[in-house]
Amino acid sequence: MAAGLAASGSRIEDAFWENRLAEKIHAQLRTGDDQNLEAALDQLYESDPAGYGEFIYAIEAAIECSILTREDRGYDVLMFAVPVLTWSRFSIPSGPVAGPVLANVRVQLEAHVLAANVQFVLANCLFSPDQLPRGYHLTHELADKLWKAAVTGERELHMNPRQLAETGRFLSDTRYLLGAIAVPQGKPMFRWQEIGRTGEDKSAGNSSGIKFSKQEILLAWRSQGTEALRPLFQGCAFELLIPDGFFSAWRMADRLARPYSMHATVEFLQSTLNISANRLRAVIAPFYDQWLEEYRVSFTLKDRDDVLYGIVWALVGDEDENSDTVTQIETALQECGIMHTTLLDNRFLLEYCEECGAPLFPNPEGEVVHAEFPEEGEVTPVHLH
Numbered sequence: 518m519a520a521g522l523a524a525s526g527s528r529i530e531d532a533f534w535e536n537r538l539a540e541k542i543h544a545q546l547r548t549g550d551d552q553n554l555e556a557a558l559d560q561l562y563e564s565d566p567a568g569y570g571e572f573i574y575a576i577e578a579a580i581e582c583s584i585l586t587r588e589d590r591g592y593d594v595l596m597f598a599v600p601v602l603t604w605s606r607f608s609i610p611s612g613p614v615a616g617p618v619l620a621n622v623r624v625q626l627e628a629h630v631l632a633a634n635v636q637f638v639l640a641n642c643l644f645s646p647d648q649l650p651r652g653y654h655l656t657h658e659l660a661d662k663l664w665k666a667a668v669t670g671e672r673e674l675h676m677n678p679r680q681l682a683e684t685g686r687f688l689s690d691t692r693y694l695l696g697a698i699a700v701p702q703g704k705p706m707f708r709w710q711e712i713g714r715t716g717e718d719k720s721a722g723n724s725s726g727i728k729f730s731k732q733e734i735l736l737a738w739r740s741q742g743t744e745a746l747r748p749l750f751q752g753c754a755f756e757l758l759i760p761d762g763f764f765s766a767w768r769m770a771d772r773l774a775r776p777y778s779m780h781a782t783v784e785f786l787q788s789t790l791n792i793s794a795n796r797l798r799a800v801i802a803p804f805y806d807q808w809l810e811e812y813r814v815s816f817t818l819k820d821r822d823d824v825l826y827g828i829v830w831a832l833v834g835d836e837d838e839n840s841d842t843v844t845q846i847e848t849a850l851q852e853c854g855i856m857h858t859t860l861l862d863n864r865f866l867l868e869y870c871e872e873c874g875a876p877l878f879p880n881p882e883g884e885v886v887h888a889e890f891p892e893e894g895e896v897t898p899v900h901l902h
């Protein structure tokens with residue numbers, strides 16, 4: 518069906534396949550097991566990349582959005598995420614969020630991000646990536662709880678802190694608030710979907726009648742939402758990304774977290790080693806499992822081979838070995854002031870430290886090694902290894 522959808526010749530045929538595919542996916546999500554969906558995805562990955570893309574998209578849609586009925590009225594519901602990029606030389610917080618903080622975030626979302634008069638609920642938790650539900654049906658389960666709470670007009674969904682996984686400690690990481698929006702069917706959910714009617718809202722200079730672009734909304738959210746979120750990020754630098762549908766927000770965060778963590782790393786190295794960026798060198802190398810999975814970027818002193826620190830630049834979404842990932846990495850390095858880079862083109866295999874599980878990083882000689890940061894008085898709190 519996904520292959521049929523990818524090959525479809527019209528919107529009407531799209532709808533035909535989409536409806537049937539959605540029914541099948543829902544049946545699988547109800548079994549509480551992801552195995553069949555994963556097996557089907559694996560099969561399509563090699564045989565039909567376009568069908569694979571449609572299938573992923575259909576699974577994600579079935580998980581994050583739906584239509585619920587309450588008191589004979591139909592509601593569109595969507596699980597959404599509020600992503601935040603952050604870094605700290607100390608630990609980055611996660612877990613329960615106090616009521617007053619959540620209430621302030623709510624006010625700013627209402628004022629700057631969501632369409633007028635939407636019902637929405639927020640989970641009272643700042644999720645680290647490790648704490649997001651794992652797999653399709655668990656994600657769907659959380660979405661279902663959030664949808665129901667949103668439709669009934671609840672404002673806060675209580676998460677049991679004891680059920681949250683432990684969070685890995687990294688210099689730079691992502692955090693999420695999660696929630697759900699419910700609107701009468703067909704109404705806008707986000708502010709960028711609001712269209713001014715003719716004669717109304719003369720201030721809208723835009724002839725399409727769209728009141729605010731996504732970019733304008735992001736800027737407003739950054740300037741107003743940052744203060745509301747600050748109590749959650751004591752001792753951290755942080756940057757708000759645009760709230761959006763769960764999977765879209767997640768992928769966007771994964772993408773932007775890569776240059777962000779590179780900036781964080783270079784800033785960290787400069788301040789802890791008390792050197793400027795032009796004394797550092799970066800080594801970039803591709804790492805493979807069955808396919809290209811990620812690049813690993815090591816940092817050394819310019820005239821030394823020891824790897825001081827490394828970061829993983831994972832491929833996200835539909836990126837593969839044909840994407841211009843190396844250019845992106847090099848651009849990000851230049852923006853950080855790193856002028857010396859070495860690109861290795863060997864095919865490295867994904868290797869990890871047997872003791873601690875940390876990824877191994879390429880040194881300038883083309884060997885994979887453990888990053889070893891010099892022990893200095895104050896740098897211990899970071900997961901450096």
Ligand SMILES: [Zn+2]
Nearest residue numbers: 870872873875
């Ligand atoms: Zn180790």
